[in-house]
Amino acid sequence: MTMDEYANLDSLMHRWDARCKLIGLTTLIFGFATVNSWQWLLLMLAISFSLYMLSKLPLSFLIRRLRYPSLFVLGLVVVLPFVSGQTIIWQMGPLAVRQEGCLAMLLITGRFVAIMTLCLVMFSTNSMLTTVKALQWGGMSPVMVDMILLSYRYLFELEKQLKTMATALRLRGFKSHQINQRNLSIFVALAGTLFVRSYEQSEQVYKAMRLRGYQANGRAVSTESLSRDLPSLVLMILCMIVGVIFMGVAVW
């Protein structure tokens, strides 16, 4: 569970300025989201996979990230061929497969894979801090920036605490195979302890932040280390043009 796993690789996507990447890929992602014709699916997937290959991120990483959410999407779209549309292409008794439903299923699955792939390129080729710097440069409120950074900082620590508590429970013979009043009370104590610990820890964190000069309405992180260069701008403009073309095609 980390966003910085492959942030230190060396590729064109990694060297791409975070701000330009955010603007360029966001436009492209929204361009892909507007695609409502299956004829554009292949082009959309080709662009996504090309950018992914350029990022030098491992293919196993993409498969690992797509696997679990794909089950949710498949669970939703698998019924579409049977309930959506009028044109029946195959029928057996009351069960009819409809053309419009099949196309909708293809379209949704294609959009999902293409957008997810681009999101991985956007967020996995930078460290979390660099992405947050780009978001702050883009006008994100300092309150939101602080919340993102602090939550991210303590997420792993709290996850570790939960795992330790769960292990301690198992070692004491707790088996969570069924739901009853006793088990539910144990789950409540587990979650409650986590909230109480985080609440108490936040008081110490705030005191430490105050001592280091933390104050209201300041810039949460410095954006000075971000450097814009010509290739980054060109790549951003290219992505924006492609994104706008996809949007234009959908409207037309």
Place this chain on the structure above:
Amino acid sequence: MHISEGLLPAKVCIGGYAIASLITWYELRRIEQQPNPTAGIPKAALLTAAFFVASSIRIPIPPASVHLVLNGMLGAVLAEYAFPAILVGLLFQAVMFGHGGITTLGVNAIIMGVPAILAARLFQLRHFAAKYIGIRKADSLFAFLAGGGGLGMTMVMFFAITIMGITADIDAGAEQAAILALLISHIPLIIIEGIFTVLLVKFLSRVKPEMLKINGPSRVGNAHSTR
């Protein structure tokens, strides 16, 4: 309860972002109007992380298991920080696990965040009810309504947006029937979330009552600023 990438038309995603931005702006304005706006940020951030981690706890409901959503509880504890906290949590879930998505972030924030805000308001009503039915009963009743109601509202919005947004070729009657059927089938989850919230409120009242005791919209920030 996350709408994945690619499921919704772009105009719904953009509309979701517009509404979510408006709500975030309003909530941030409320935070900035506090005497010390940054005072509550560490608490909100750490509790956001705690809720994010706690939602990974699996409650066994044979033959499967479910994850808790806890958006009603989050609203009750974080008040005006709840919507930004949900936005942050959803961003992490989208980026780290692929649950939800970047294009659907606005819609998902509305689905989870608006019920959290309403659940927070509902939970505050326990002080009025306490005069008539006693503090303990009022706490339990309104914790159940906030927890179960928060998830119930989320489910109604989730099923309605997903089924109506997924494709225009489905018959309207079939859509309504599907939403109703899915909602009815999820009633046990709403009840479990409600019961879990009641037990959690009882636990916090016993162990760390100040997490629930401070009233009014500025609870998180005031907890620090009164020190």
